[in-house]
Amino acid sequence: MANEKTVIMDNSGIKRAITRISHEILERNKGLTDVVLIGIRSGGAFLAEEIGRVTEVIEGVKAPVGAVDITLYRDDVSGQLPHQAVGKTAIPFSLEGKRVVLVDDVLYTGRTIRAAMDAMMDHGRPACIQLAVLIDRGHRELPIRADFVGRNVPTSIKENVAVRFDDENLPIEVVLEK
Amino acid sequence: MAEFKHKDIIALRDLTKEEMELLLSTAESMREINSRDIKKVPTLRGKTIINLFYEASTRTRTSFEIAGKRLSADTVNIAPSNSSATKGETLADTALNLLAMKPDIIVMRHAVSGSHYFLSAKMPGCSIINAGDGTHEHPSQGLLDMLTIKDRFGRLDGLKVAIVGDITHSRVARSDIQGLTKMGSSVYLAGPPTMMPPGAERLGNVTVCATMREAVQDADVVIMLRIQQERQGKTLMPNAREYSRYFGLNPLNLKLAKPDAMVMHPGPINRGVEMSSYVVDGSQSHILKQVENGVAVRMAMLYHVCGGELE
Incomplete structure (x- = not known):
């Protein structure tokens, strides 16, 4: 099968999308009071750092940024636990009463988000959880929707959408693989 | 990174350097769970773990039990005093009966x-983890020792590790030697000649020392072994005081x-036998850190043997 790759969002497109998402997060939460950004490893964690930087430039205050690895919360555990190492969850602050903004790169079936929300609940009871994603590619299998979306990309199930990052974990581009 | 594709973890001898690194890396991630208010993840929900301990153990059994529970598995303990072994059942029959309970x-x-x-050959669909077999290996102890050393130095290669005591009867020593030498540490063994197995120098990058002084000199890590009075005959050492004088760790030889x-x-x-209380409770002692790391390491072991399809 030919592996056809199309760039559907370039570097400046990603930057603009992140800037808009950052403004929307600030607007919705009326600033950064009690807001914490939690990225889902690995891509979402890098994007959460980016959103953290951009919102800091706009508001002049820095929201706490954490990262969550959802491997241990996956729902496909019984048959197919992955062989790979479990990544580190780094949430060095309590989520009790916080406005959590979950960040992921690509929203697809929603199962990752479900797992991430379960993980959040084990770290305290947040006041609310919002979801920010760079790409929403559709095909949800759970009743989950994003609050902040970089771009909606209609895809076929056979295709794959990937956000590529450079060595410093900054986003380069979004590619659609057929 | 490497993948873990073994059904069982019976000996560190069977694992590659990459596989051990994978287990240690997962253990480091598991540690985060142990520091939470809610110390539980749903990963092994619906899995049944049987702790079958034919020998006495507090630390290891409790540690495996906590590790299983923190991963949401159902753990069941079987001890020899209330099992069928005292009624004469063979290990093979016990295995078949346990297997029937899936x-x-x-x-x-x-x-x-x-x-x-x-046991593994008798139980094809079930993972076997060794929590200590005779004088062979104790892989979870080996891994937690490696993790504790890695925490302190950030690496395992190029370190001088002294292991002192009853090497012959120590499964901990064998797992430590297998693991540490594969990771690039140099291991120095010391103990009374009556407690040093023949051919010990062939176990890897291992140096057998005539005196404790030689092993401990310039060491980065000193691992002291317990005198296993239940496993050895009476003739291996004259008495505890003499053993302590030549092979005990005290502030002076440390x-x-x-x-x-x-x-x-x-x-x-x-x-007061293998270690003076002053050293046990001293600032260089990492003994309780080892126990703490034990839970994380055992969580990583349980997690990885449950992984996906097998080779």
């Missing part, structure tokens, strides 16, 4: 070296090691 993992401690390989050297012991400790 456990996913059996964690076993047994006095016979290599009994886990036997000074021979590097100033920032760490001291470890697999427990339980015979205070």
Whole structure:
């Protein structure tokens, strides 16, 4: 099968999308009071750092940024636990009463988000959880929707959408693989 | 990174450097769970783990039980005093009976070296984890020792590690030697000649020392072993006081090691025999850190043997 790759969002497109998402997060939460950004490893964690930087430039205050690895919360555990190492969850602050903004790169079936929300609940009871994603590619299998979306990309199930990052974990581009 | 594709973890001898690195890396991630208010993740929900301990154990059994529970598995403990073994059931029959109850993992401690390989062959669909077999290996202790050393130095290669005591009867020593030498540490063994197995120098990058002084000199890590009075005959040492004089760790001979050297012991400790209380409770002692790391390491072991399709 030919592996056809199309760039559907370039570097400046990603930057603009992140800037808009950052403004929307600030607007919705009326600033950064009690807001914490939690990225889902690995891509979402890098994007959460980016959103953290951009919102800091706009508001002049820095929201706490954490990262969550959802491997241990996956729902496909019984048959197919992955062989790979479990990544580190780094949430060095309590989520009790916080406005959590979950960040992921690509929203697809929603199962990752479900797992991430379960993980959040084990770290305290947040006041609310919002979801920010760079790409929403559709095909949800759970009743989950994003609050902040970089771009909606209609895809076929056979295709794959990937956000590529450079060595410093900054986003380069979004590619659609057929 | 490497993938873990073994059904069982019976000996560190069977694992590659990459596989051990993977287990240690997962253990580091598991530690985060142990520091939470809610110390539980749903990963092994619906899995059944049987802890089958034919030999006495507090630390290891409790540690495996907590590890299983923190991963949401159902853990069941079977001890020899209330099992059928006292009624004469063979290990093979016990295995077949347990298999009929469809456990996913059996964690076993047994006095016979290599009994886990036997059990594994009898139980194709079930993972076997060795919690100590005779004088063969104790892989979870080996891994937690490696993790504790890695925490302190950030690496395992290029370190001088002294292991002192009853090497012959120590499964901890064998797992430590297998693991540490594969990771690039240099291991120095010391102990009374009656407690030093023939051919010890062939176990890897291992140096057998005539005196404790030689092993501890400039060491980064000193691992003291317990005198296993239940396993050895009466003739291996004259008495505890004489043993302590030649092979016990005290503040004086600890000074021979590097100033920032760490001291470890697999427990339980015979205070005043292999180590003076001053060293056990001293600032260089990492003994309780070892116990803490034990839960994380065992969570990583349980997690990885449950992984996906097997080779």
